[in-house]
Each structure stands twice: as structure tokens, then as C-alpha cells.
Amino acid sequence: MATTKFLIVDDSLTMRRIVINTLKSIGFENVIEAADGKDAMAKLLSEGAEFLITDWNMPEMSGLDLVKWARASEQFADMPILMITTRGNKDDVIEAMKMRVNNYIVKPFTAPGLKEKIDQILKSVGAGAA
Amino acid sequence: MKASRKSHVPRGGRPRGGWPARDSLDNFLKVVSGVIPLLDSVKESLEESTGSIPKASRQLDNVTKATESATVEILDLLERMSARVDTLGKAIVGVRAASREGEIRLAAMDALIAPLAMSNPEVHARWCEFRKSPGCLALPASLDAEFDALRTDTMNIGMALQVQDITTQQIAGVSHMIESIRMNLAEVLQSFSEGERTSPPEQTKSRPADPNGRFNGDAEYSRMPDRQEDADEIVERWKRGNHA
Ligand SMILES: [Mg+2]
Numbered sequence: 556m557a558t559t560k561f562l563i564v565d566d567s568l569t570m571r572r573i574v575i576n577t578l579k580s581i582g583f584e585n586v587i588e589a590a591d592g593k594d595a596m597a598k599l600l601s602e603g604a605e606f607l608i609t610d611w612n613m614p615e616m617s618g619l620d621l622v623k624w625a626r627a628s629e630q631f632a633d634m635p636i637l638m639i640t641t642r643g644n645k646d647d648v649i650e651a652m653k654m655r656v657n658n659y660i661v662k663p664f665t666a667p668g669l670k671e672k673i674d675q676i677l678k679s680v681g682a683g684a685a
Numbered sequence: 686m687k688a689s690r691k692s693h694v695p696r697g698g699r700p701r702g703g704w705p706a707r708d709s710l711d712n713f714l715k716v717v718s719g720v721i722p723l724l725d726s727v728k729e730s731l732e733e734s735t736g737s738i739p740k741a742s743r744q745l746d747n748v749t750k751a752t753e754s755a756t757v758e759i760l761d762l763l764e765r766m767s768a769r770v771d772t773l774g775k776a777i778v779g780v781r782a783a784s785r786e787g788e789i790r791l792a793a794m795d796a797l798i799a800p801l802a803m804s805n806p807e808v809h810a811r812w813c814e815f816r817k818s819p820g821c822l823a824l825p826a827s828l829d830a831e832f833d834a835l836r837t838d839t840m841n842i843g844m845a846l847q848v849q850d851i852t853t854q855q856i857a858g859v860s861h862m863i864e865s866i867r868m869n870l871a872e873v874l875q876s877f878s879e880g881e882r883t884s885p886p887e888q889t890k891s892r893p894a895d896p897n898g899r900f901n902g903d904a905e906y907s908r909m910p911d912r913q914e915d916a917d918e919i920v921e922r923w924k925r926g927n928h929a
Contacts, residue, residue: 567850569756573843617898641851641904643912645919652923659920661912663847666840
């Protein structure tokens with residue numbers, strides 16, 4: 556069982572549950588969640604996490620602003636970040652990469668697709684894959 | 686008409702070519718008196734349309750909420766189903782282990798009974814019959830494949846519910862669009878009322894916030910892998926340092 560602690564950020568309750576269920580099915584049980592960027596900032600500061608999976612379009616604070624904040628912080632500057640979003644345009648992907656997300660998934664995602672991206676990221680940062 | 690007009694002609698007489706300015710004014714007044722009720726009815730129908738837009742927005746909101754609660758119910762059921770599938774899976778593993786254990790015991794019995802069966806045809810026949818009975822058979826091998834398929838199907842139903850997030854964003858896009866239309870109509874209506882023309886219309890003071898960030902009105906539900914493949918290609922090129 557992988558122990559990596561994930562923070563799932565999405566304003567859609569449905570999406571949060573789907574991502575969490577998928578993570579559990581591939582062996583990641585240690586998961587917390589947040590409903591938008593602001594909520595995620597608070598959770599990161601109070602509870603911490605080792606891997607951030609975030610949506611882009613959210614009220615209060617977007618996923619991109621959350622990534623900007625994380626990368627500018629000392630604590631989360633190198634945290635693995637995977638963006639899962641409905642935005643599939645080339646410019647969107649490039650904008651997210653400029654903000655240093657580790658990888659990018661276009662909704663609707665698949666379980667093998669999510670596993671592949673997480674394994675790639677964990678491998679690239681030197682942590683063990685599930 | 687001409688005669689009566691002539692009788693009111695001032696000393697200089699009727700200008701050559703008639704009374705163009707007065708005719709035009711008459712025509713203009715006729716047109717205006719026809720246009721005023723038309724404008725009134727335009728205003729009325731604008732008011733009606735503007736008034737019904739909040740209702741349309743509320744209905745769209747209700748659609749989103751209803752879809753979300755239905756999705757939550759389906760997810761609840763799927764999670765319970767997954768838990769049961771897991772329990773069944775564990776039971777099958779247990780049965781397989783017991784079956785293997787049974788085979789070992791039967792083999793030991795075979796060894797014990799063989800000498801007896803050789804000398805007694807009836808014992809031999811009964812023992813063969815017993816070995817063929819269903820209680821001695823292992824679970825069919827296809828059961829594992831069926832079971833995996835059930836687990837995958839349950840999972841895929843859950844994954845398909847991503848459509849709810851996507852349609853919610855599409856609906857939010859439509860709501861934003863009709864709210865903009867309502868505001869534009871409200872501005873037009875405001876301009877009908879001269880008294881309020883000097884101050885900015887109330888509605889323009891509360892324009893909806895820039896939707897960029899809150900939702901993606903262009904969200905699409907597509908199971909085709911091409912969008913992800915395109916994104917992967919961009920990510921790979923970016924990582925290789927080729928930002929073109
Ligand atoms: Mg969202």
C-alpha cells in the first residue's frame with residue numbers, strides 16, 4: 556500500500572469522489588480533499604500533503620492560481636502537481652506547464668491514464684510508485 | 686384639400702411645388718404616432734423577456750442541482766457495490782484455497798482407498814462416482830475473468846459520471862451568457878425611461894464576474910483519446926525544452 560499523501564482539489568464533489576475512488580483502486584488510500592484553491596491552501600498549510608491533484612476552473616481561487624502560490628512558496632515549490640481539467644487547448648496546457656505543473660490530464664480521465672501519470676511523476680521525483 | 690390650403694396661404698401665395706416641409710412634418714408625425722405604440726409593445730416584450738431570464742437561470746440551476754444529487758446517489762450505490770464486489774472477491778479466494786486443500790485430502794483418500802477399490806469393484810465404482818460429483822469440482826476458471834469484468838464495469842460506471850462536472854460547466858457557461866443578455870436588455874429598457882438615463886443602470890453595476898477561472902463553458906465530454914494525446918505531446922515537448 557502506497558503511503559503518499561494526496562490532496563485532491565476540485566469544486567465538483569462528483570469529481571473529487573471519482574478521483575479519490577480511482578486513487579484507492581490503484582493503491583493510494585492516504586487522501587484529503589479541498590473544494591477550491593483557497594480551501595486547498597488552508598489544507599496544505601494545516602495538514603500538509605505530498606502530492607497535489609488539482610482542477611483548473613474553480614470559484615474563489617482557480618487551480619492555476621493555487622499552483623502559482625505553491626510554486627512561489629518555500630514549502631511547496633517542488634511538490635508534485637498534476638492538473639486534471641476540462642481545458643484541453645494547446646495554450647492552456649502551455650500555461651499550466653509554465654506554472655510548473657508536473658503533468659496534465661484532460662477530463663474525462665481514465666483510471667489507467669491517472670495511474671500512468673502518477674507513476675511517471677513519482678518516478679521523476681524519486682518516490683516509489685504504487 | 687388644395688383649395689382649403691390655398692385659402693390659408695399668406696400674402697406671398699403658395700410656394701411653387703407645394704408645402705414640402707409641412708407635408709414631411711405631417712408624414713413624420715404620422716410615422717411617430719405609429720411608432721410610439723410599437724415602441725411600447727417592444728418595451729413590453731423586452732420587459733417580459735428580461736423578467737423571464739432569471740426564471741430560466743433558476744431552472745438551469747435546478748437542473749445542475751438535480752443532476753448532482755442523482756450523481757451522488759449513483760456514486761453511493763457504486764461504492765457500496767464495489768465494497769460487495771471486494772467481499773465476494775475475498776470469498777472466492779477463500780473457496781479456491783479450500784478447494785486446493787480438498788484436492789490434497791482427496792488425493793490422500795485416493796491412496797487409502799486404492800487397495801480396497803482394486804479388490805472390490807463396488808467400492809471402486811462408488812469412489813469414482815464420488816470423485817465426479819460437483820462437490821469435488823473446483824470453481825470454474827472463467828469465474829475470475831467474469832469477476833474482473835464486473836469490477837471493471839463498476840469502475841467504468843463511476844468514471845462515466847465525470848459527465849456531471851462537464852455538463853455543469855457547460856450549463857454555467859449558458860447561464861453566464863443569458864445573464865449577459867439580461868443585462869443588455871435591462872440597459873435597453875433603462876434607455877426607454879428618460880428620467881433614469883442620467884444615472885447608470887442598476888444592473889450594469891453588478892455585472893457577473895469574469896467567468897475565467899470559475900468554469901469552462903467550452904468543456905466537452907469526449908471519450909476519444911485525441912485530446913489527451915495532444916496534451917501529452919505538448920507536455921513532452923515542453924519537458925524536452927522544445928516550447929514551440
Ligand atoms: Mg471545476
